[in-house]
Amino acid sequence: MSGHTAAQGAGDGLGPLRPYLLVRGRSEPSRDLDRTTLVVIATVGAPHAAPQPYYLPILETCRLGACSLAQIAGTIGQPLQVVKIMVCDLMDDGYLATPMPAGLRDPSEAGKDPRILEDVLNGLRNLP
Known part of the structure; x- marks a missing residue:
């Protein structure tokens, strides 16, 4: 093995895997998310495919409630x-x-909700 360290496969029996192998060499996400984006377990609809074993730790983490990407x-x-x-x-x-x-029932309503707009404005005011 070269001088690079391999990432552990999160106890899934796959052994050490480099992080880029976990995402099949992709470098860009399909959505615009930042490190503070909160995610939760989806409650609507059934999943489209079985998750890869090394994705399971993410699902386990999110079962506790909303989690940021960081x-x-x-x-x-x-x-x-x-x-x-x-x-x-x-x-x-x-x-x-x-x-x-x-x-909110529809994400398109978020741009019209005064509470959300106020939160965004306060966040912008707090930027350095």
């Missing part, structure tokens, strides 16, 4: 970019979703 990366010990891609895969397959603010 929190997931720290918990499972994988780089944030790899976690972004894995979370997008799980979202695309119907396992994970981003939580909706209370009272």
